[in-house]
Amino acid sequence: MLLRLNHVALAVPDIEAAAATYRETLGASVSQAEALPEHGVTVVFVELENTKVELLEPLGDTSPIAAFLAKNPKGGMHHICYEVADIVAARDHLVASGMRVLGNGEPRIGAHGKPVLFLHPGDVHGTLTELQQV
Amino acid sequence: MLLRLNHVALAVPDIEAAAATYRETLGASVSQAEALPEHGVTVVFVELENTKVELLEPLGDTSPIAAFLAKNPKGGMHHICYEVADIVAARDHLVASGMRVLGNGEPRIGAHGKPVLFLHPGDVHGTLTELQQV
Numbered sequence: 001m002l003l004r005l006n007h008v009a010l011a012v013p014d015i016e017a018a019a020a021t022y023r024e025t026l027g028a029s030v031s032q033a034e035a036l037p038e039h040g041v042t043v044v045f046v047e048l049e050n051t052k053v054e055l056l057e058p059l060g061d062t063s064p065i066a067a068f069l070a071k072n073p074k075g076g077m078h079h080i081c082y083e084v085a086d087i088v089a090a091r092d093h094l095v096a097s098g099m100r101v102l103g104n105g106e107p108r109i110g111a112h113g114k115p116v117l118f119l120h121p122g123d124v125h126g127t128l129t130e131l132q133q134v
Numbered sequence: 135m136l137l138r139l140n141h142v143a144l145a146v147p148d149i150e151a152a153a154a155t156y157r158e159t160l161g162a163s164v165s166q167a168e169a170l171p172e173h174g175v176t177v178v179f180v181e182l183e184n185t186k187v188e189l190l191e192p193l194g195d196t197s198p199i200a201a202f203l204a205k206n207p208k209g210g211m212h213h214i215c216y217e218v219a220d221i222v223a224a225r226d227h228l229v230a231s232g233m234r235v236l237g238n239g240e241p242r243i244g245a246h247g248k249p250v251l252f253l254h255p256g257d258v259h260g261t262l263t264e265l266q267q268v
Contacts, residue, residue, distance in 0.1 A: 002180075005182045010261050017259070126145075
């Protein structure tokens with residue numbers, strides 16, 4: 001079911017500072033910061049040869065990463081996202097296997113314009129896991 | 135400097151249970167567990183189309199992931215590893231930029247038989263970051 005690793009998301013308290021570290025110190029190809037108010041984050045993409053890392057800074061009062069940064073004020077690894085061919089089939093299989101899908105259980109359109117869902121980290125050995133339809 | 139994402143490492147308290155989740159529930163290609171006593175971990179590789187995820191369980195009394203699991207008993211995202219062309223040149227550049235290399239500052243041979251180093255997470259916005267020479 002899991003195909004490519006789509007991205008690894010790192011929460012950071014200051015996205016411009018983090019972008020500068022990846023661009024200037026680590027020598028990576030780094031996008032401009034993009035505000036996604038409907039997702040409650042500002043995002044920067046670190047483009048690697050085979051996948052990407054997403055830097056996420058909270059945006060707005062109800063950001064989904066605010067609690068994580070309150071607990072990890074310096075930032076840290078927030079979630080991992082895998083691609084699947086069919087998000088509804090994946091969801092049905094995983095729910096039948098006893099996994100919990102966050103939210104109302106239905107895939108929603110994610111930050112890349114494709115259907116996504118998040119699995120409860122307690123069902124994936126502590127790692128917040130996103131699935132995205134290719 | 136950063137080339138491919140080599141792996142994402144997830145610490146887990148029970149590697150056989152985690153391997154079963156990735157193999158049977160998430161439908162991934164998963165290796166047999168391999169004990170690496172010189173690195174203080176048992177490792178399972180989850181092979182994706184473009185990279186791999188490593189599941190790590192502590193091995194022995196001085197495992198480098200024991201403290202992480204004591205703080206995150208259900209497991210969680212432990213570190214991210216990028217490939218670089220020349221680990222010594224990378225180290226020299228990063229140290230000159232003010233980053234701290236863990237341990238004695240010298241690259242050592244990692245779990246894949248290649249030279250690696252770890253950057254202090256406090257210098258990489260909270261994420262423990264490994265570099266591996268290709």
